[in-house]
Amino acid sequence: MNAADQPLPSPEEIQRKLADFMKREFGDRVQLAGTPQTETAETGSITEDQKHHRGAFDFDFKPKDIKAHLDRFIIQQDDAKKVLSIAVCDHYNHVKACAAGDDLRDYVKQNVLLIGPTGVGKTYLIKTIAELIGVPFVKADATKFSETGYVGGDVEDLVRELFHRADGDLQLAQYGIIYLDEIDKIATPSNIVGRDVSGRGVQTNLLKLMEETEVPLRSPTDIQAQLQAAFEFQRRGKAKRETINTRHILFIVSGAFDGLRDIIRRRIRQSAIGFAGGAAADVSDAELFRHATTQDFIQFGFEPEFVGRLPVRVVLDKLTxxxxxxxxxxxxxxxxxxxxxxxxxxxxxxxxxxxxxxxxxxxxxxxxxxxxxxxxxxxxxxxxxxxxxxxxxxxxxxxxxxxxxxxxxxxxxxxxxAPTEHHQFVREYERRFAEKYGIQIRFSPEATEEIIRRATAARQSVTDICDALLKDYQFGLSLIQKNTGQQTFEIPRAALDAPDKFLSDWVVASYRKE
Missing domain, CATH: 1.10.8.60 (Helicase, Ruva Protein; domain 3)
Incomplete structure (x- = not known):
C-alpha cells in the first residue's frame, strides 16, 4: 500500500507520536500537553442553564441577593459575604455597562484580597458566587507558578484555562473569575538577598493580568499549540492569533499571612492607635488583620503596585x-x-x-x-x-x-x-409523615415488627419499606380526615399485605359514616 493510500492518523495518534519523539530527543525537559498547565488549577464548570446569551453580558443581581444565596451554603463570615457581594456587583455592573457600549476607562477594578486561615470557606465562597452568576471559575495555588523562563507554570495559563472552562466561548471567558490561593507565599521580604524567581517575578506577571493585557490562546511553551499554528500557516498562508483580554476578569487572591500579625502588632504598639492601652497582643488574629494597612503588606513582601491592584480586602474569621x-x-x-x-x-x-x-x-x-x-x-x-x-x-x-x-x-x-431494637426509626418515620402531610399515623406493634422484619430481610431501610407501603396514603387519609374528623390513624398488620386495598376500603367506609 502506498503512503498516499494509508488513512491519516487521528489527532490523538499524532499527539502520542509527537510526545514519544520529544521524550526521546529531549527527555523530560519538554512536555507535550493537550491543555496548558491544567494540573495547577482547580476549576469550576458552567452548566447549560448558567451560560449567558452570546450577546451583551447579562448580570442582574443585587448585593443582598448574592449574600442571601451565600448564606445557604456558608456559615458565619457575614462581613466577608457582604463585602464580596458588593465587590462582585460593582465589578459585573461595570462589565455590563461596558458591554452596552459605555466607555468607562477610569473605573478601578474590584480585585479582592482574602485573609484567613485554612478551612474557613474562602474557596467555597468564590466558587459559589461563580456558579450563581454563571461565569467560569479557575482556582490555582500561587506557589505553583514562577517567572517566565524558570521551572513552574506561567500565570497566563490561568487565563487560557478560563477559555477551556467556558467551552471555547471567548466572550464568556473574558468575564471569568481567577482565584489564587496561598498568595502570601510569593511575598518577597526586603531582607531576602538575591533573585527570587517565585516571588517578585510572579507578582509582576500577575500585575499585568490584573490590569489589562492580551493573552494569546496558544501558549508559547505549548509545543502542540505551536505545531498546530504551523500546520494552520501551511494550509492558509497565515495563522490566526486569538487572544483573551483580561480587562473584565475578576482576580481574587487569598492567604493565611502568618507573618503579617507581627508587623501589624509592632506598628500598633509603636503608634498606640487602634487598641486601648496598647493591648494588641490580646486581640484575635482576625481583629488584627482588619487593621492591616497597605504599608503592612508592602513590608510583608508585596510590591506596592501589586497590593495596590487589590483594593478590596476581606478578613475571614476562624471557625469556632x-x-x-x-x-x-x-x-x-x-x-x-x-x-x-x-x-x-x-x-x-x-x-x-x-x-x-x-x-x-x-x-x-x-x-x-x-x-x-x-x-x-x-x-x-x-x-x-x-x-x-x-x-x-x-x-x-x-x-x-x-x-x-x-x-x-x-x-x-x-x-x-437484635433488629427489634430499632423501633425508633419507625417512630421517626411516623413523626416525619405528620410533619410533611399534617396527618398523624401510628403503626400497630405487630405492624412495626413486620416492617423491621422486612427491612432486615430485604436489606432496605425502614424509610424505603414505609415509603413503598404508604405510597399515596396521604391523599386517602386526608379524605378520611375530611369525612370523619379523625385525627390519628393506626396502621394494622393486615394493611401491610395489601396496602392499596386496605386504604380503598378505609376511604369507602368513611363515606358511609357521613
Whole structure:
C-alpha cells in the first residue's frame, strides 16, 4: 500500500507520536500537553442553564441577593459575604455597562484580597458566587507558578484555562473569575538577598493580568499549540492569533499571612492607635488583620503596585465549635447529607442526634483545619460503619456522642443488637409523615415488627419499606380526615399485605359514616 493510500492518523495518534519523539530527543525537559498547565488549577464548570446569551453580558443581581444565596451554603463570615457581594456587583455592573457600549476607562477594578486561615470557606465562597452568576471559575495555588523562563507554570495559563472552562466561548471567558490561593507565599521580604524567581517575578506577571493585557490562546511553551499554528500557516498562508483580554476578569487572591500579625502588632504598639492601652497582643488574629494597612503588606513582601491592584480586602474569621456545629445542621452543603446519602445507598437509615453532631464539631475544631476537619472526623468515626453495616442485619443506627467518642465499641454493640431494637426509626418515620402531610399515623406493634422484619430481610431501610407501603396514603387519609374528623390513624398488620386495598376500603367506609 502506498503512503498516499494509508488513512491519516487521528489527532490523538499524532499527539502520542509527537510526545514519544520529544521524550526521546529531549527527555523530560519538554512536555507535550493537550491543555496548558491544567494540573495547577482547580476549576469550576458552567452548566447549560448558567451560560449567558452570546450577546451583551447579562448580570442582574443585587448585593443582598448574592449574600442571601451565600448564606445557604456558608456559615458565619457575614462581613466577608457582604463585602464580596458588593465587590462582585460593582465589578459585573461595570462589565455590563461596558458591554452596552459605555466607555468607562477610569473605573478601578474590584480585585479582592482574602485573609484567613485554612478551612474557613474562602474557596467555597468564590466558587459559589461563580456558579450563581454563571461565569467560569479557575482556582490555582500561587506557589505553583514562577517567572517566565524558570521551572513552574506561567500565570497566563490561568487565563487560557478560563477559555477551556467556558467551552471555547471567548466572550464568556473574558468575564471569568481567577482565584489564587496561598498568595502570601510569593511575598518577597526586603531582607531576602538575591533573585527570587517565585516571588517578585510572579507578582509582576500577575500585575499585568490584573490590569489589562492580551493573552494569546496558544501558549508559547505549548509545543502542540505551536505545531498546530504551523500546520494552520501551511494550509492558509497565515495563522490566526486569538487572544483573551483580561480587562473584565475578576482576580481574587487569598492567604493565611502568618507573618503579617507581627508587623501589624509592632506598628500598633509603636503608634498606640487602634487598641486601648496598647493591648494588641490580646486581640484575635482576625481583629488584627482588619487593621492591616497597605504599608503592612508592602513590608510583608508585596510590591506596592501589586497590593495596590487589590483594593478590596476581606478578613475571614476562624471557625469556632458553634460555627462548625451550624455548618453540620444548617448548611445546604453539609457533609452530614453526604454521609446520610452514602448509607442510604446501602439501604441503611442513619440519624444524627444533636449531641452527636456537637461531638463531631468539637473534634473537628481540634484539627485546626476549619470546616475541612468535619470531613476528617466523620471519615474517621464512620469508616468502619460503612465497611461493616452493608453486610450486616443492621438497617438503622443513630450517631450519638457516645458513638463519636468510641466508634469501635458502638459498632460492636450495634452488630450484636437484635433488629427489634430499632423501633425508633419507625417512630421517626411516623413523626416525619405528620410533619410533611399534617396527618398523624401510628403503626400497630405487630405492624412495626413486620416492617423491621422486612427491612432486615430485604436489606432496605425502614424509610424505603414505609415509603413503598404508604405510597399515596396521604391523599386517602386526608379524605378520611375530611369525612370523619379523625385525627390519628393506626396502621394494622393486615394493611401491610395489601396496602392499596386496605386504604380503598378505609376511604369507602368513611363515606358511609357521613
Amino acid at each position: 465549635v458553634d460555627d462548625l456545629y451550624r455548618i453540620l445542621t444548617e448548611s445546604a452543603g453539609s457533609v452530614i447529607r453526604q454521609y446520610a446519602a452514602s448509607f442510604r445507598a446501602f439501604g441503611i437509615d442513619v440519624l444524627f442526634e444533636p449531641d452527636g453532631l456537637r461531638a463531631i464539631a468539637e473534634l473537628a475544631a481540634r484539627e485546626n483545619t476549619g470546616a475541612r476537619g468535619l470531613l476528617t472526623v466523620c471519615e474517621r468515626v464512620l469508616r468502619d460503619f460503612k465497611f461493616e453495616l452493608p453486610s450486616s442485619h443492621v438497617r438503622h443506627f443513630t450517631v450519638t456522642r457516645a458513638l463519636v467518642e468510641n466508634p469501635a465499641a458502638a459498632l460492636t454493640d450495634l452488630l450484636q443488637a
